[in-house]
Amino acid sequence: MAKVLVLYYSSYGHVETMASSIADGARAAGAKVDVKRVPELVPAEVAEKSGFKLDQAAPIATPEELANYDAVVFGTPTRFGNMASQMKNFIDQMGGLWFSDALVGKVGSVFTSTATQHGGQESTILSFHTVLLHLGFVVVGLPYSVKEQTTLAEISGGSPYGATTISGGDGARLPSDNELSMAYSQGHHVAEVAAKLAG
Numbered sequence: 001m002a003k004v005l006v007l008y009y010s011s012y013g014h015v016e017t018m019a020s021s022i023a024d025g026a027r028a029a030g031a032k033v034d035v036k037r038v039p040e041l042v043p044a045e046v047a048e049k050s051g052f053k054l055d056q057a058a059p060i061a062t063p064e065e066l067a068n069y070d071a072v073v074f075g076t077p078t079r080f081g082n083m084a085s086q087m088k089n090f091i092d093q094m095g096g097l098w099f100s101d102a103l104v105g106k107v108g109s110v111f112t113s114t115a116t117q118h119g120g121q122e123s124t125i126l127s128f129h130t131v132l133l134h135l136g137f138v139v140v141g142l143p144y145s146v147k148e149q150t151t152l153a154e155i156s157g158g159s160p161y162g163a164t165t166i167s168g169g170d171g172a173r174l175p176s177d178n179e180l181s182m183a184y185s186q187g188h189h190v191a192e193v194a195a196k197l198a199g
């Protein structure tokens with residue numbers, strides 16, 4: 001049984017919701033799954049004033065824990081077309097894991113959320129992949145066998161690089177069924193690949 005960690009940061013809850021579907025998909029593929037968050041860096045009073053979703057049930061992870069998993073699925077909202085600093089700060093504490101080759105050969109995969117349809121979903125995921133390759137992860141995306149990503153019937157996130165959602169400028173749009181279905185499939189796919197690699 002593969003051990004999968006869904007590790008995310010979310011200010012307003014969109015990535016949190018996607019993380020839940022990723023986890024469901026991985027569990028359905030037979031994996032043992034944990035869902036955890038990286039620590040917040042914004043001061044509590046600023047987070048509250050900015051309307052951050054403060055009631056997130058997922059426990060906070062430590063970088064060292066990543067060595068215990070066969071796969072890590074990373075979720076981050078876009079910040080100027082790149083990952084959020086909360087996630088990068090967490091990753092920048094992985095020097096010890098990098099130095100000891102602790103993550104080499106594990107599956108790594110990324111999902112994201114942007115406010116606007118073309119606001120940097122692909123750049124966020126692909127630039128995140130660069131970091132995963134430095135750490136030795138085997139990068140897994142969302143193959144085109146997951147047909148929801150081909151729809152033209154509605155506005156939807158999702159690409160071969162990974163599941164995505166679109167929050168809208170005011171954050172009012174919630175992840176759609178089509179987007180959550182792709183998140184589920186990404187979790188399922190990651191768990192299947194991780195189980196094969198774990199052999």
Ligand SMILES: Cc1cc2nc3c(=O)[nH]c(=O)nc-3n(C[C@H](O)[C@H](O)[C@H](O)COP(=O)(O)O)c2cc1C
Nearest residue numbers: 010011012013014015077080081113114115116119
């Ligand atoms: C500093 C900052 C930069 C952002 N940059 C982008 C961006 O480049 N493109 C975009 O579409 N949305 C951008 N956003 C919007 C966030 O990506 C959006 O709030 C997020 O996807 C919602 O996910 P969450 O609810 O999980 O936090 C930015 C938000 C902030 C606060």
